[in-house]
Amino acid sequence: MSDSEICLHVCVTCRMAGVADEGAPRPGAVLHGALAEALGQEGAPAVRLEAVECLSVCKRPCTVAVSGPGRWTYIYGDLDPGSAVETILEGVRLYAATPDGLVPWRQRPEAFRKGVVARIPPFKTSSAA
Amino acid sequence: MSDSEICLHVCVTCRMAGVADEGAPRPGAVLHGALAEALGQEGAPAVRLEAVECLSVCKRPCTVAVSGPGRWTYIYGDLDPGSAVETILEGVRLYAATPDGLVPWRQRPEAFRKGVVARIPPFKTSSAA
Numbered sequence: 001m002s003d004s005e006i007c008l009h010v011c012v013t014c015r016m017a018g019v020a021d022e023g024a025p026r027p028g029a030v031l032h033g034a035l036a037e038a039l040g041q042e043g044a045p046a047v048r049l050e051a052v053e054c055l056s057v058c059k060r061p062c063t064v065a066v067s068g069p070g071r072w073t074y075i076y077g078d079l080d081p082g083s084a085v086e087t088i089l090e091g092v093r094l095y096a097a098t099p100d101g102l103v104p105w106r107q108r109p110e111a112f113r114k115g116v117v118a119r120i121p122p123f124k125t126s127s128a129a
Numbered sequence: 130m131s132d133s134e135i136c137l138h139v140c141v142t143c144r145m146a147g148v149a150d151e152g153a154p155r156p157g158a159v160l161h162g163a164l165a166e167a168l169g170q171e172g173a174p175a176v177r178l179e180a181v182e183c184l185s186v187c188k189r190p191c192t193v194a195v196s197g198p199g200r201w202t203y204i205y206g207d208l209d210p211g212s213a214v215e216t217i218l219e220g221v222r223l224y225a226a227t228p229d230g231l232v233p234w235r236q237r238p239e240a241f242r243k244g245v246v247a248r249i250p251p252f253k254t255s256s257a258a
Contacts, residue, residue: 009250056203056248065249073202074185075247118204118247119185120194121138 006047006068006096008088010035013054014061031062031081038085045093057117066092071101075117087111135176135197135225137217139164142183143190160191160210167214174222186246195221200230204246216240 012028032051039049057063060077062084067073074095079088087109094103100122105113141157161180168178186192189206191213196202203224208217216238223232229251234242 007252050250052250054248056245063247065247067249067252069252073249075204075249116185118192118194119183120196120202120204120249121179121181123136123196123198123252 006045006066006071006092007050008035008047008092009050009052009055009065009067011053011055011057011061011063012051014058014063016061017059027081028062031064031079031084034081034085035088038089045089045096047092047096060115060117063117064088066095066101068095068101070099070122071095072122073120074101074112075119076112076115077117078115079111084111135174135195135200135221136179137164137176137221138179138181138184138194138196140182140184140186140190140192141180143187143192145190146188156210157191160193160208160213163210163214164217167218174218174225176221176225189244189246192246193217195224195230197224197230199228199251200224201251202249203230203241204248205241205244206246207244208240213240 010028010032012026012032014028016027035049038044055063055065055075057077062079062081063077064079065073065075091109091112094107095101139157139161141155141161143157145156164178167173184192184194184204186204186206191208191210192206193208194202194204220238220241223236224230
């Protein structure tokens with residue numbers, strides 16, 4: 001399985017609590033831009049970055065989801081758009097290095113340990129069940 | 130796409146807040162048992178029921194996830210093990226009737242509207258992207 005089949009979804013819709021400025025860039029959009037730039041750098045993990053309109057974790061921005069065929073999907077929230085890029089890249093690297101997406105708890109970046117919103121087992125098709 | 134490819138994961142691990150009895154059945158296990166019985170009845174939606182050890186939504190039991198190839202995955206929490214079976218079956222029926230898993234907000238059972246924890250877009254493989 002190729003690392004390039006790993007997908008990083010970033011919610012670009014939700015607002016930070018207490019930010020009333022309707023015209024301000026959404027924090028997820030800021031994070032998405034920073035991730036796009038970082039993922040273009042040499043040595044960055046090979047993942048597909050996708051903006052998504054709402055991951056339904058509206059009260060815990062910024063929110064991302066990491067998924068891949070045959071792997072558990074993880075959703076993380078409470079990520080700071082200014083400082084979470086390195087955390088996310090490190091978490092994705094660790095995820096990509098596993099066959100099933102299960103990174104031991106202690107190895108996960110702290111923001112991933114604290115920010116986990118949910119996880120879902122890999123989808124088994126009928127033929128694979 | 131067949132309805133039978135829809136999967137309903139039920140977390141059987143988490144405890145209800147305030148329940149100190151270590152020997153008491155976990156609420157998710159109770160819900161899983163009730164769903165297994167209900168899904169065996171005539172007219173029940175054709176879904177694959179799977180127990181899962183922890184969906185990482187530990188503070189909002191009971192928790193379930195609904196997924197299917199090409200469909201958005203939804204995670205729901207705060208479900209009552211005693212009364213949620215009909216809600217879940219109705220939600221799964223509506224989900225199964227869509228091509229992409231997106232059920233209009235107003236059509237969703239109330240417990241699904243209130244209990245949504247997160248949603249994730251369908252996974253696109255490189256070849257399908």
